[in-house]
Amino acid sequence: MATGLHLAKPLKPYTVSLSLSLPQTHKVQTPIPQTLTITGPTTLSGHLTISGSKNSTLSLLAATLLSSNTSLLHNVPTNLTDTNAMLSILRSLGAKIEVDVGNAQILVNTDSVRSVEPCLEELKKIRGGFFVIGPLLARFGEAVVGLPGGCDIGERPVDLYIRGLRALGAVVEDGKMRAHAANGRGLVGGTFHLDYPSVGATETLMMAACMADGVTVLSNVAKEPEVIDLACFLNDSGACVYGAGTDKLLIKGKCHLRGSEYVVSPDRIEAGTFMLAAAITRSCISISPIIPSHLACLINKLKIAGCRITQFNHDTLEVSAMPANVGDHMRGFDIKTGPFPGFPTDLQPPTMALLTTCRGSYIVEESVFDKRMGHVRELQKLGAEIQVCGSTALVFGGEKGSALYGSRLVAADLRGGVSLVLAGLAAEGTTEINGIAHIDRGYQNLDTKLQLLGADIKRLIPVTSPV
Numbered sequence: 001m002a003t004g005l006h007l008a009k010p011l012k013p014y015t016v017s018l019s020l021s022l023p024q025t026h027k028v029q030t031p032i033p034q035t036l037t038i039t040g041p042t043t044l045s046g047h048l049t050i051s052g053s054k055n056s057t058l059s060l061l062a063a064t065l066l067s068s069n070t071s072l073l074h075n076v077p078t079n080l081t082d083t084n085a086m087l088s089i090l091r092s093l094g095a096k097i098e099v100d101v102g103n104a105q106i107l108v109n110t111d112s113v114r115s116v117e118p119c120l121e122e123l124k125k126i127r128g129g130f131f132v133i134g135p136l137l138a139r140f141g142e143a144v145v146g147l148p149g150g151c152d153i154g155e156r157p158v159d160l161y162i163r164g165l166r167a168l169g170a171v172v173e174d175g176k177m178r179a180h181a182a183n184g185r186g187l188v189g190g191t192f193h194l195d196y197p198s199v200g201a202t203e204t205l206m207m208a209a210c211m212a213d214g215v216t217v218l219s220n221v222a223k224e225p226e227v228i229d230l231a232c233f234l235n236d237s238g239a240c241v242y243g244a245g246t247d248k249l250l251i252k253g254k255c256h257l258r259g260s261e262y263v264v265s266p267d268r269i270e271a272g273t274f275m276l277a278a279a280i281t282r283s284c285i286s287i288s289p290i291i292p293s294h295l296a297c298l299i300n301k302l303k304i305a306g307c308r309i310t311q312f313n314h315d316t317l318e319v320s321a322m323p324a325n326v327g328d329h330m331r332g333f334d335i336k337t338g339p340f341p342g343f344p345t346d347l348q349p350p351t352m353a354l355l356t357t358c359r360g361s362y363i364v365e366e367s368v369f370d371k372r373m374g375h376v377r378e379l380q381k382l383g384a385e386i387q388v389c390g391s392t393a394l395v396f397g398g399e400k401g402s403a404l405y406g407s408r409l410v411a412a413d414l415r416g417g418v419s420l421v422l423a424g425l426a427a428e429g430t431t432e433i434n435g436i437a438h439i440d441r442g443y444q445n446l447d448t449k450l451q452l453l454g455a456d457i458k459r460l461i462p463v464t465s466p467v
């Protein structure tokens with residue numbers, strides 16, 4: 001747990017600079033390609049423990065950079081490649097990190113952070129790596145970062161981050177961003193209206209504003225639960241962030257923040273994916289811990305499909321899609337993704353997998369990312385009837401829902417990949433999914449968890465000859 005306060009000495013107290021392309025020398029190992037095989041159709045049963053949120057974890061880890069103390073995070077999904085990429089980014093800056101896998105805890109000591117240039121190779125792997133620009137600028141007055149990676153699901157510019165940071169005193173010159181604070185003392189409070197409620201830009205600007213001089217007002221910000229998680233962690237660390245969960249944030253800058261101890265919220269996307277797994281296999285499972293309000297949109301849709309959803313205590317849901325509840329031929333529903341509290345874009349691909357098995361025709365409209373339909377081609381290989389027009393898909397289930405048959409598939413992104421796993425659970429025969437490194441970015445022990453629920457799913461790890 002954090003002890004005492006002490007202020008990091010800025011490396012360059014009067015200048016903030018950021019380069020969007022710098023050579024890096026860190027070596028990164030290429031993962032050995034693995035395969036999942038699923039034999040279906042499967043019926044799932046039992047109880048599943050949901051891990052901590054991947055997306056919250058990434059921004060909370062970035063936020064540890066704001067202080068020069070120790071932060072302790074609980075309920076961390078430590079077995080995700082995205083978490084590990086973020087830890088590599090923090091280590092490349094000089095942070096000391098202890099991971100307790102058994103207790104799902106990560107201790108981060110940022111006192112020894114001296115570098116403001118995170119490993120570019122790691123940064124290129126994940127979208128969340130870019131978030132460090134906010135705390136680095138705020139604490140050290142300087143950050144040198146490359147453009148981030150993340151799922152290939154369309155244009156993912158960083159213009160809102162840059163324009164927002166400019167509103168806090170940053171200036172871009174010749175591919176480098178150089179900020180001169182009006183009062184000569186680092187970032188300054190300002191006002192900024194986001195044209196779109198970007199989650200990452202909101203989180204990055206929130207972190208930057210926490211240590212800017214004066215008050216910052218950010219409007220049209222993201223209201224996602226992960227934004228609230230971050231604001232709670234920042235406030236526990238001594239920041240003054242008001243309004244998280246609404247569309248306006250007011251942030252009073254502080255000279256320094258301390259470390260904090262924080263429990264990461266349950267992963268609503270993992271929880272939603274397992275609810276959809278129960279639905280597509282016409283099964284009954286329970287999941288906990290979850291925060292039901294985070295999943296209200298999906299719960300309402302599944303109820304339309306006839307699923308019986310029962311809440312126990314404050315954090316447990318039972319999802320029953322047994323034929324007794326949904327009938328022999330389950331009906332589906334239309335979805336249009338949108339910023340929270342709208343239908344989560346990250347649940348669009350697994351929801352589409354479910355809809356292929358439902359009786360009738362349904363519209364899936366993706367309004368957050370412009371190319372998040374990569375899974376359609378693979379679902380079609382299983383026998384699903386889907387037509388895509390731009391960012392809208394029409395799913396034709398006919399009288400009984402499509403009959404899916406096992407096939408060889410390739411996951412091209414994280415949620416698209418998991419949609420193939422769900423479809424494989426429902427398909428007749430064996431489905432082989434390659435490219436599962438994408439799935440391992442965001443689903444902790446997916447195959448083991450599905451095995452515990454009764455699925456016939458195996459991970460094939462090729463034997464490599466010693467070098």
Ligand SMILES: CC(=O)N[C@H]1[C@@H](OP(=O)(O)OP(=O)(O)OC[C@H]2O[C@@H](n3ccc(=O)[nH]c3=O)[C@H](O)[C@@H]2O)O[C@H](CO)[C@@H](O)[C@@H]1O
Nearest residue numbers: 055127128155156157158159160161198199200346368369
């Ligand atoms: C690591 C992380 O937390 N990832 C999540 C985060 O991604 P991420 O933070 O990247 O998602 P955003 O909310 O920023 O993106 C939403 C839309 O805004 C656009 N945009 C974004 C920034 C910008 O500067 N300019 C701009 O135009 C994007 O192109 C996209 O069309 O929120 C998404 C939307 O809920 C989720 O799918 C991701 O799982």
Ligand SMILES: C=C(OP(=O)(O)O)C(=O)O
Nearest residue numbers: 127128150151346414415
């Ligand atoms: C799109 C996602 O992640 P990222 O933003 O890290 O690419 C996701 O989690 O579905």
